[in-house]
Amino acid sequence: MSAAEVIIEDTYLISHFCADGMAETNRYLTMADNGTVNGHSPTDSAQQEWIVKKKPGCSTTLPLYSVQNVASGLYLGFGGNATHGTSAKGQSTTCYWVFIREGMSYRLQTPDGTMSVGIGNCTNPPENVPVGLAGDGRGPNEARRWAFIPGPRVYPIVGGNYVITCKATKTVLDNGDHYTKIGNRIIGWKPHGGKNQIWTLKIKPGTDLYEIFCFENGIALGKAAANLAPATAVTLQKTPLLFQVRNLGGEFYRLSVIVDGKNTNYVLDVTASDPKPGALIIVHPCHGGDNQQFKLQRVD
Structure with missing residues (x-):
């Protein structure tokens, strides 16, 4: 220095x-x-x-x-x-x-x-x-x-509001028709700038892990299923999923599900790399595909 x-x-x-x-x-x-x-x-x-x-x-x-x-x-x-x-x-x-x-x-x-x-x-x-x-x-x-x-930890990104775009499909995480009901599924959709396509990342205190909430209604990204299984749907829930966010080089990240402090090897995923509007957002075993990589674009 x-x-x-x-x-x-x-x-x-x-x-x-x-x-x-x-x-x-x-x-x-x-x-x-x-x-x-x-x-x-x-x-x-x-x-x-x-x-x-x-x-x-x-x-x-x-x-x-x-x-x-x-x-x-x-x-x-x-x-x-x-x-x-x-x-x-x-x-x-x-x-x-x-x-x-x-x-x-x-x-x-x-x-x-x-x-x-x-x-x-x-x-x-x-x-x-x-x-x-x-x-x-x-x-x-x-x-x-x-x-x-x-500081005691290194954070890949700061907290705040983001648009989350899939590398494979160019679609973004979308809260459907502005749903507010627990259990409604999250989908991929072409970006249009609406508030239902903005997600708030919050850092869980005492960790370098993130919870994700829908900006327009404050409801968390979670899962209805008790246990993880391939192609588990991501839905609006009271209890948020906990994600580890890791940069993959450049502008893309992998969001891995953490349970009881352990990496489950399940990650955020767009079903079958489907670019059609309405494709389901899921968590699925990690395979390194582009449909499991996301750009996090900050929205001020």
Whole structure:
């Protein structure tokens, strides 16, 4: 790592430092479900895990970095003008920061150098303490110090809303006629941009596994059958299937069903690589075919 590249691109837990700058306050940068950002005690949740990436082609003296929340896929930002007291928040557009190293910790500074990410109470912060911008001439500098701790897991994709397209058929996962009934089957259909073709991937706390929910009704992808068998239909269910998502190189992924912490060798599949609208979405033993590979296109 060069002197200019002050932090390595990785997934981190971001822990606040106390007033003496030598110990942590047990408050971790956390993005809530509503996109607000606060300091919270450890939860072993992807809401407290952040992906740090350098801006491509950055030519500034100090490189710029984005900080993206793993659970939501939103970027750490402030949603408007950078002024003292502005609350930090999640935003779908990329926001860039300068990292200033201070001993064992860092400051996250706006590119113009006027504001840093901090908290109001730096010595004994309460649970869910608000996180916001602080002018560098206002208040104790220690309120704006953060430790970056490499995260315990590696995630192939961030949580959020996606269109899921089969490599073999070019069709997408579709909730039929906007079904809301438990047990309705999921089908493949030509993409049309409807909300019934958008799926929310949520990371199960304490794991690198994903649950999938229909965006328009919040009902999970599951199965009605008690046990797995070849060509088990994927349906709307109260209990979600749990998937391991693995990149296969490039833009395609395999979604494997996990039961009791074990890979079952069953994967998401479009029946018989059938491109006709209405083909059933199933889970089926893995054979490596293109009908078991999917592109996950994020929808903001």
